[in-house]
Structure formats: C-alpha cells, structure tokens
Amino acid sequence: MSVLIFIDHSDGAIKKASLEAISYGAKIAEQLGTTAEGALLGNIHEDIASLGKYGVKKIYHVSDAALDHPDPQVFTDIIAQIAEKSGAKLIVFSNNLHGKAIAPRVSAKLKAGLVAGAVALPDTSNGFIVKKNVFSGKAFAFIAINTDIKIISLNPNVFPVSVSADASAEVVPFAATIGEPRIKVSAVNKVTGEIPLGEAEIVVSxxxxxxxxxxxxILEDLAAALGAATACSRPVADADWRPHHEHVGQTGLAIAPNLYIAIGISGAIQHLAGVNRSKVIAVINKDPEAPFFKAADYGIVGDAFEVVPKLTEAVKALKG
Ligand SMILES: Cc1cc2nc3c(=O)[nH]c(=O)nc-3n(C[C@H](O)[C@H](O)[C@H](O)COP(=O)(O)OP(=O)(O)OC[C@H]3O[C@@H](n4cnc5c(N)ncnc54)[C@H](O)[C@@H]3O)c2cc1C
Structure with a gap:
C-alpha cells in the first residue's frame, strides 16, 4: 500500500500547489509507514528524478506529448491505471483547477471516498479522518473516509513545501492506455507578466x-512594490473595470495568500467567502463601520487615495 500523488504542471513547470501536495502526501506516507509515489502525465522542463527531494520515492511517468494539456477524462483513466499498478490506497491531489476537475472523476471511477479541500494532515490514529473548511471557511468539518481507496485534495497554501537535500526519485516510464479525448482545446490564452492570483503570497485587491x-x-503601484498579485471585488469585474480572472469571492476565485490587502472593499459575506482563508488580512476603508474590519487583522480607516500612495512609498523605502 502506497500513497500516490498527482503531480500537476503547466507549461512544463511544476505548480507550487503541486509541490505542496507532494510534501503533504509524503508526510502522510511517513505517518502511515509506507512510501510516497508520484504520477506525472506529460512532460516537464526539470529533471523528473529531482522531484524526489520533496519526498516521493518513485514517479510513474507517462511521457506522451498529448498529455501536456490536461483533459480531465483522459487523465482520470490514466491515474486509475497507475493507482491499480502501484496498489495505492491513498491518492492525493491539489485542490486547484486541475485537481478539482480530476479528483472527483477518479473518486467515482475507483469508488473511492474523497475529501476535497483538506486543510491539515489526516488523523490516522483511529480510522482516517480529514479536516476541511465548510460554510465558506466559517467552520471546520472532520470527515472519516471509510473506503478501501481514499482520495484527498489539499487546499493550496495550507501545507508548506518541504525539501530534503540530495534525494532522487526512481522514474518509471508507464505505458498507459490513453483514451480519445472527448473535448478539444482550440486555444489557450494565457495571462502573461502577472503573478498568478491563485499562487500569490501577497494579494492587493x-x-x-x-x-x-x-x-x-495606485493599487498596481502598491502591488508592484510588494511583489503582489492584484484582485478585485465582483462589481468591479462586472463593470469591466478589471478582468474577470481577478474577481475573488463566492462566485469568483477562492484564494489563501499569506497577506490579503483589501482597498475600498466593504467586506460583503460573498467577498469574504473567497478570501477568509488568507493568513493575514489588512483593510483600507474610509468607513470605520465597514464590515471588512471585523474580519481584518489590521485596518486603516482612511481615504484610499491618500493612504495607498503613502503605503507604497513606505514599502519602497523599506525595501530600498
Ligand atoms: C449570489 C451573490 C454572489 C456574489 N459573489 C460575490 C463575489 O464572489 N465576490 C464579491 O466581491 N462580491 C460578490 N457578491 C457581491 C457582494 O454582495 C457585494 O455587493 C460586493 O462584494 C461589494 O463590492 P465592493 O465592496 O467592491 O463595493 P461596495 O459594497 O460598494 O463597497 C465599497 C467600499 O469602499 C469604501 N470606500 C469608498 N470610497 C473609499 C475611499 N476613497 N477610500 C477607502 N474606501 C472607500 C466604502 O466605504 C465601501 O465600504 C455577490 C453577491 C451575490 C448576491
């Protein structure tokens, strides 16, 4: 019995959320006294064996170039084949875009219990109990998985990437039966030159x-000084002031950066639903009664047009 971790990548680069999932899966394997193995579909720029430093001992690699862009149905079939070959009893995904599309399908295919959005290591002392956020981050649920094969998808930014020097993974080429894709990606339009919002450590919104x-x-200047990604509330995206991929909240992207700076945002519950997993929240609002202050770790009551440029100057002075 081993732990199998889906190694996600984009444009040949392993995603940070995937490194977190590998570190998490490796830690569970250690906890269970078993080994951590990886499933890598498609090709990456770096040496695959070097991923061993995150704790995987073996990596099943399907090197078909057709897999460089994930098709959830095709990937589901292949991961099921690798899980069977490896005898994995636990499969770990990141709860990111690809993980959200693939993990539930693998769960259905293997009749495996799934907890999506885990926020901590499972408690294996008596059964297999996984902690996750519920009610838009307002409460925790502790869910027991009772099936023979178990699946967890880990929320991004909740588990640190751990590296051990000099470790190398055994790379095992895997001859998968690759099904016909049922969808066709005709174009991929990438946002370039920006820090991806879902992976950003700091977000200015x-x-x-x-x-x-x-x-x-003024917001972009602050973001540039901090090395942050930019985000916005829904009405801002709806009004086309900002692109829709920046919209965070219940109906937008859910993020969990180390620092979320909210500027001129009231803090409606639908907005908080997407940002309340941030480690630190700082709010700038001219209304001292703005609801966001109740969720904030730090708050500045003031006019954004006065406060933000001063903050930017202060950050630059600190860094320079
Ligand atoms: C089903 C549903 C889903 C929704 N999903 C989302 C979602 O995913 N994300 C989301 O964001 N919203 C969502 N909403 C909308 C949400 O309810 C709020 O209407 C929205 O978040 C408000 O956006 P806002 O805070 O930018 O604007 P406002 O509510 O208008 O707040 C503006 C804030 O700026 C402050 N302000 C004004 N001038 C200044 C200044 N000069 N300096 C500093 N502060 C200033 C004001 O005091 C105020 O607090 C959803 C609503 C519904 C019904």
Missing amino acids: GGRGLKGPENWK
Missing part, C-alpha cells in the same frame, strides 16, 4: 471604493 478603472494605478 480593490473594490468599488476606488471609483473607476482609471484609479487602479
């Missing part, structure tokens, strides 16, 4: 309090 798209420069 703006709301309707910024009055219009022409005022976003």
Whole structure:
C-alpha cells in the first residue's frame, strides 16, 4: 500500500500547489509507514528524478506529448491505471483547477471516498479522518473516509513545501492506455507578466471604493512594490473595470495568500467567502463601520487615495 500523488504542471513547470501536495502526501506516507509515489502525465522542463527531494520515492511517468494539456477524462483513466499498478490506497491531489476537475472523476471511477479541500494532515490514529473548511471557511468539518481507496485534495497554501537535500526519485516510464479525448482545446490564452492570483503570497485587491478603472494605478503601484498579485471585488469585474480572472469571492476565485490587502472593499459575506482563508488580512476603508474590519487583522480607516500612495512609498523605502 502506497500513497500516490498527482503531480500537476503547466507549461512544463511544476505548480507550487503541486509541490505542496507532494510534501503533504509524503508526510502522510511517513505517518502511515509506507512510501510516497508520484504520477506525472506529460512532460516537464526539470529533471523528473529531482522531484524526489520533496519526498516521493518513485514517479510513474507517462511521457506522451498529448498529455501536456490536461483533459480531465483522459487523465482520470490514466491515474486509475497507475493507482491499480502501484496498489495505492491513498491518492492525493491539489485542490486547484486541475485537481478539482480530476479528483472527483477518479473518486467515482475507483469508488473511492474523497475529501476535497483538506486543510491539515489526516488523523490516522483511529480510522482516517480529514479536516476541511465548510460554510465558506466559517467552520471546520472532520470527515472519516471509510473506503478501501481514499482520495484527498489539499487546499493550496495550507501545507508548506518541504525539501530534503540530495534525494532522487526512481522514474518509471508507464505505458498507459490513453483514451480519445472527448473535448478539444482550440486555444489557450494565457495571462502573461502577472503573478498568478491563485499562487500569490501577497494579494492587493480593490473594490468599488476606488471609483473607476482609471484609479487602479495606485493599487498596481502598491502591488508592484510588494511583489503582489492584484484582485478585485465582483462589481468591479462586472463593470469591466478589471478582468474577470481577478474577481475573488463566492462566485469568483477562492484564494489563501499569506497577506490579503483589501482597498475600498466593504467586506460583503460573498467577498469574504473567497478570501477568509488568507493568513493575514489588512483593510483600507474610509468607513470605520465597514464590515471588512471585523474580519481584518489590521485596518486603516482612511481615504484610499491618500493612504495607498503613502503605503507604497513606505514599502519602497523599506525595501530600498
Ligand atoms: C449570489 C451573490 C454572489 C456574489 N459573489 C460575490 C463575489 O464572489 N465576490 C464579491 O466581491 N462580491 C460578490 N457578491 C457581491 C457582494 O454582495 C457585494 O455587493 C460586493 O462584494 C461589494 O463590492 P465592493 O465592496 O467592491 O463595493 P461596495 O459594497 O460598494 O463597497 C465599497 C467600499 O469602499 C469604501 N470606500 C469608498 N470610497 C473609499 C475611499 N476613497 N477610500 C477607502 N474606501 C472607500 C466604502 O466605504 C465601501 O465600504 C455577490 C453577491 C451575490 C448576491
């Protein structure tokens, strides 16, 4: 019995969330007294064996170039084949875009219990109990998985990447039966030159309090000084002040950066649902009664147009 971790990548680079999933799966394997193995579909730029430093002992590699862009149905079939070959009793995914599409399908195919969005190592002292957020992060649920094969998808940014020097994984080429894709990706339009929001350590986010798209420069300057990604509230994206991929919240992206700075955002529950897993929340709002202050670790009551440029200068002075 081993732990199998799905190693996710994009444009040949392993995603940070995937490194977290590998470290997490390796830790569970250690906890269970078994080994951690990886499933890598498609090709990456780096030496696959070097991923051993994150704790995987063996990596099943399907090197078909057709797999460089994930098709959830095709990937599901292949991961099921690898799980059978490896005898895995636990399969770990990141609860990111690809993990959300593939893990439930693998769960259905293997009749394996799935907990999506785990936030901690499972408790294996008496059964197999996984902790996850529920009710938009307002409570925790502890869910027992009772099936023979178990699946966990790990929320990004909750488990640290751990590296052990000099470890190398055995790479095992895997001759998978690759099914016909039932969907065709005709174009991939990538956002370039920006820090991907889902992976950012710091996020600077703006709301309707910024009055219009022409005022976003102050927010972008702060983000640039901090090395942060930018985000926005839903009305801002709906009004086309900012692109929709920046919209965070219940109906947008759910993020968990180390620092979330909310500028001119009221803090409606639907917005908080997407950001309340942030480790530290700082709010800038001119209304001291804005609900966001209740969820904030730090708050500045003031006009964003005065506060933000001063903050940017202070950050630059600190860094310079
Ligand atoms: C089903 C449903 C789903 C939704 N999903 C989402 C979602 O995913 N994400 C989301 O964000 N919203 C979502 N909403 C909308 C949500 O309810 C709020 O309406 C929205 O979050 C408000 O956006 P806002 O805070 O930018 O604007 P507002 O509520 O208008 O708040 C603007 C804030 O800016 C402050 N302000 C004004 N001027 C300044 C200044 N000069 N300096 C500093 N502060 C200033 C004000 O005091 C105010 O607090 C959803 C709503 C519904 C019904």
